[in-house]
Amino acid sequence: MESLRSLASRYLRIDPRSLGLFRILFGLALLGDLCRRWKYLPAFYSNDGVLPNHNHLFNLRESGRVWSALHAFSHRDEAFTAFAVILVFYLFFTVGLFTRVATVVAAIALISLTGRNILTNGVGDSLAIAVLLIAVFLPLGARFSVDSLRRSFAAADEHDPGALNDRATPTPTEVRGSFAALALVLVLGFVPLAAALQQTGPSWSSGEALYYALRSDRWLSACGEFIRNTAPLGLLSVWTKLLRSAEFLVLPLVLVPVARPITRGIAMVALAVVGLTYATCFELGAYGSTLAAGVALLAPEELWDRVSTATRPIRLVFDEDCGMCLWLARLVKRLDLRRNVTFVGNGPTERGEEHGLPAEVTSELVGRTVVVVDAGGKVHADAGAVAEVCRALPLVGWVGALLTLPGIAALTGSLYYRVAERRFDISVACGLGACGLRRDDEHASLPPSGPGTIGLPPASQLLASTLVGLETLLVGLLLATFLAATDLNNTLPFRTGLGGKDALLGAASYARIVAPWGVFSPEPPRRNEALVTQGTTRENAEIDALNGEPADLDLAIPARHRLGPLWANYSENLRREELVTFRQELRRYLMRGGKVADDRETAIGMTKLKAYWVSAPIAPPSGQAAGEIERFDLLDSPALPRASQVQNLEFGRRPGLGPFTAPPAR
Numbered sequence: 001m002e003s004l005r006s007l008a009s010r011y012l013r014i015d016p017r018s019l020g021l022f023r024i025l026f027g028l029a030l031l032g033d034l035c036r037r038w039k040y041l042p043a044f045y046s047n048d049g050v051l052p053n054h055n056h057l058f059n060l061r062e063s064g065r066v067w068s069a070l071h072a073f074s075h076r077d078e079a080f081t082a083f084a085v086i087l088v089f090y091l092f093f094t095v096g097l098f099t100r101v102a103t104v105v106a107a108i109a110l111i112s113l114t115g116r117n118i119l120t121n122g123v124g125d126s127l128a129i130a131v132l133l134i135a136v137f138l139p140l141g142a143r144f145s146v147d148s149l150r151r152s153f154a155a156a157d158e159h160d161p162g163a164l165n166d167r168a169t170p171t172p173t174e175v176r177g178s179f180a181a182l183a184l185v186l187v188l189g190f191v192p193l194a195a196a197l198q199q200t201g202p203s204w205s206s207g208e209a210l211y212y213a214l215r216s217d218r219w220l221s222a223c224g225e226f227i228r229n230t231a232p233l234g235l236l237s238v239w240t241k242l243l244r245s246a247e248f249l250v251l252p253l254v255l256v257p258v259a260r261p262i263t264r265g266i267a268m269v270a271l272a273v274v275g276l277t278y279a280t281c282f283e284l285g286a287y288g289s290t291l292a293a294g295v296a297l298l299a300p301e302e303l304w305d306r307v308s309t310a311t312r313p314i315r316l317v318f319d320e321d322c323g324m325c326l327w328l329a330r331l332v333k334r335l336d337l338r339r340n341v342t343f344v345g346n347g348p349t350e351r352g353e354e355h356g357l358p359a360e361v362t363s364e365l366v367g368r369t370v371v372v373v374d375a376g377g378k379v380h381a382d383a384g385a386v387a388e389v390c391r392a393l394p395l396v397g398w399v400g401a402l403l404t405l406p407g408i409a410a411l412t413g414s415l416y417y418r419v420a421e422r423r424f425d426i427s428v429a430c431g432l433g434a435c436g437l438r439r440d441d442e443h444a445s446l447p448p449s450g451p452g453t454i455g456l457p458p459a460s461q462l463l464a465s466t467l468v469g470l471e472t473l474l475v476g477l478l479l480a481t482f483l484a485a486t487d488l489n490n491t492l493p494f495r496t497g498l499g500g501k502d503a504l505l506g507a508a509s510y511a512r513i514v515a516p517w518g519v520f521s522p523e524p525p526r527r528n529e530a531l532v533t534q535g536t537t538r539e540n541a542e543i544d545a546l547n548g549e550p551a552d553l554d555l556a557i558p559a560r561h562r563l564g565p566l567w568a569n570y571s572e573n574l575r576r577e578e579l580v581t582f583r584q585e586l587r588r589y590l591m592r593g594g595k596v597a598d599d600r601e602t603a604i605g606m607t608k609l610k611a612y613w614v615s616a617p618i619a620p621p622s623g624q625a626a627g628e629i630e631r632f633d634l635l636d637s638p639a640l641p642r643a644s645q646v647q648n649l650e651f652g653r654r655p656g657l658g659p660f661t662a663p664p665a666r
Contacts, residue, residue: 010257012177014185014297017304019175020096020144021296026131027094029289030106033128034090036285037113038083040566042598043589044117045070045079049598050570050589051117051582059581060118065509068115069108076601086113096145103140107132114512119582122569124285126513130187130482131290133511137180137471152334160320164333164343179472183479188294189251189267190486192274194517196247197492201523204244207237208621213524214281215618217561218531218568224281225558233621243277246270254298261302268298284519285565310340312392316385317361317371320345322423323432325370332389340392346371369420382420383412481507485515527627529615530561531571531634533590536608545594545606554629555616575613575634586611587635611635 043049053071060066073082086109092102110132114125141147158164203209214220214228214236231239246269253267272295279288316332319325329343344357346366360379361371372385380388383403390400403412419426480498485508487499498504508514533544534551544551544560546567552560573579574586590611593604611634617627 009177010260011182012179013175014138014181015299015301015304016139016142016175017144018296018299019138019140019142020148021299022293023096023099023135023140024094024144025293025296026135026290027090029286029293030090030110030128030132031087031094032289033110033124033286034083034087034113036564037566040564040595040598041079041083042076043595044120044566044570045073045083045113046076047074048076048589048592050586051119052585055585056117065506066115066118066512067111067510069112070116093140096141096147099139099141099145099147100136103132103136107136111510111512115510117570118512119570119573119579120566121512121514121573122285122287122565123516123519124287124290124565126485126515127187127191128286128290129511130478130513130515131184131294133478134180134184134187134475137178137475138184139175142175149331149334153330158330158333159326161343161345164329167333167339178468178475180475183475185254185297186251186479187482188271188291188297189254191517192247192271192291193251194486194490194492195519195521196244198490198518198521199244199247199523200521203523204240207240209520209524210236210240210243210281211621212526212618213520215528216525217528217555217558218563218571219282219284219565220558220562221281221283222559222562225562227281239277242273246273250274260300264298264300265303268295271295271298278519283562283565283568285569287519308338310338312338312340313342313375314340314388314392315342315344315357315373316389317344317346317357317366317373319367319370319423320347323427324423324430325427327430327432332393335393335396337394338392341389369416383409383416386412386416477507480504481511482513482515484508485513486517489515490517526618527615528555528618529613530555531567531574532561532612532614533594534610534612535590535594535606537593538605538607543596545590545596545609548596548599553612553614553631555614571613575632583634609635 037044044051047053053074057071070079070082073079086106089102089105089109092098093106107129110125110129114121114129156163158166199209201209203212211233214224220228249270250267253263253270256263271291275288275290275292275295277288278284279292282288316329318329320329332341333343346363357373358377358379361373365371365381369381370385372380372388374380374388387400387403387409390403391397392400402408480501481504483496484498484501484504486492487495487497488505531546532551532553532555533546534542534553535545536542542550546563547560549557549560555561574582587609590609591606593600593606597603612631613634615630615632617625617629619625
């Protein structure tokens with residue numbers, strides 16, 4: 001029985017500190033994804049864009065199973081308001097305020113953003129949605145969150161330095177075992193493995209895959225272009241092989257039951273290699289950043305315990321009779337993960353011989369300002385003490401360094417004096433009192449016994465067990481939906497048999513988990529391809545309506561074709577002949593002026609217009625490019641059929657970022 005409990009603890013539990021760090025990193029990934037979408041809000045989320053709401057719903061009426069709350073927002077201002085609300089909940093999720101509610105709303109928001117225009121769906125959307133839906137069932141706000149700070153302040157109300165130095169209170173939040181923990185780690189390990197299993201082309205084995213991938217401009221980031229122009233071929237070859245090896249390693253290492261600190265450490269490095277490579281070099285939405293955030297989930301408790309040792313010990317002498325000062329000291333205690341800070345009161349008794357303070361720490365000094373004594377015995381006062389406290393805390397050490405810069409130090413010092421002189425008034429105004437106690441707590445009774453001292457009644461135990469069972473069932477259904485979509489949309493050497501379950505595929509479609517995990521598979525394209533428009537405005541200016549520059553029909557200027565993952569996915573899907581019915585709205589959008597009109601917030605009108613899918617050969621690592629530049633006019637169709645005339649529409653399923661044979665030039 002003990003061995004089973006140990007095994008369950010290894011696989012069904014994630015350290016609350018790992019969950020908290022993951023929430024912060026993943027929240028930043030969601031915010032970055034929202035910013036990328038916000039940049040092209042008029043084009044993809046308003047009726048002035050490439051796909052108005054009514055047209056989208058009309059085309060989906062027979063074959064698409066898609067839902068989006070953003071279908072209720074048609075105009076640009078309405079969509080802007082919706083994005084602002086989403087931004088608020090993404091921020092709540094990141095800082096951990098009302099974490100469970102914020103996670104649910106964030107999942108609904110991401111599904112809505114993805115479902116509003118299915119032609120923009122990509123691998124990053126599917127992965128982020130799957131991760132977010134499973135994360136709903138995990139206590140992401142247990143640590144490093146506003147929620148955890150509020151619970152911690154309520155659990156232990158310290159009133160003196162002795163209580164502040166007692167690091168056993170408040171006790172860390174305990175996280176019970178959950179099937180969601182295992183499911184989330186499995187998803188983050190399985191997706192890179194599925195990509196690696198489909199990367200079977202010769203360029204992956206020869207080490208040339210990244211060379212070709214970095215020359216596909218529509219997927220390239222600014223950092224990727226810099227690496228393409230500066231990295232030697234030998235480095236790219238090693239990087240390619242390291243990347244694919246890392247994709248294979250993550251999941252097996254996560255499942256190894258022995259030598260956990262070592263195997264998890266290697267798995268963290270492997271997942272970081274995969275995530276950071278795709279996040280920095282390519283525009284694949286939230287794909288790379290989600291995998292990079294997942295590194296935090298693999299951190300074992302042993303690693304957290306190792307980094308919790310003191311590295312910059314200081315002694316903090318503060319005014320314990322000041323309510324605001326005591327509250328800030330309590331906050332510092334909760335932020336001091338490495339236990340660098342020892343708290344000392346400013347009274348003569350509290351500053352006794354046991355603290356060994358230097359002689360210059362006088363009663364006059366500690367009565368006037370906060371004082372910090374570092375490990376070398378140097379005394380820091382006023383704003384300098386604040387800077388030293390920041391340096392002792394994790395993640396904000398750079399703030400302490402910033403506060404010591406010339407000019408900033410003087411400004412901070414002036415501000416500190418103004419606050420210090422009024423600290424008692426500020427304490428009273430904030431309800432903290434002038435003696436370190438809240439005025440309404442001065443005669444309060446002692447808090448009741450802590451949780452866990454009295455067992456739960458049988459009815460509560462039954463309810464808790466029922467909720468755990470329901471949670472396990474829901475997570476199991478989510479995992480089955482994920483695997484069903486994976487079966488359908490990937491070419492893997494094994495099958496789960498769930499790809500034929502229509503109910504699961506329907507759920508995957510509504511949740512927008514379309515699971516195209518074949519990134520650059522079977523190998524990166526050997527031709528650089530992009531959507532290029534060529535139009536003439538009423539003022540006879542010839543421009544590309546997607547960027548406002550002259551049309552680059554030879555793909556000679558990479559920066560003009562880096563339009564982000566939305567345009568990359570949209571153009572990738574739009575060139576497919578079975579989706580020809582969607583091109584009519586692209587024509588309308590471009591005739592209005594396209595991205596140029598979006599930026600000016602007024603239609604500029606085009607008198608002539610062509611929209612080409614341009615395909616140019618990529619030169620091999622040694623040699624010249626073979627083949628000619630091909631241009632296919634996407635809008636040159638004799639008839640654009642109605643949606644009912646197009647059969648077997650596989651909406652939102654984009655093939656892996658692999659080779660494509662362009663239609664013959666017309």
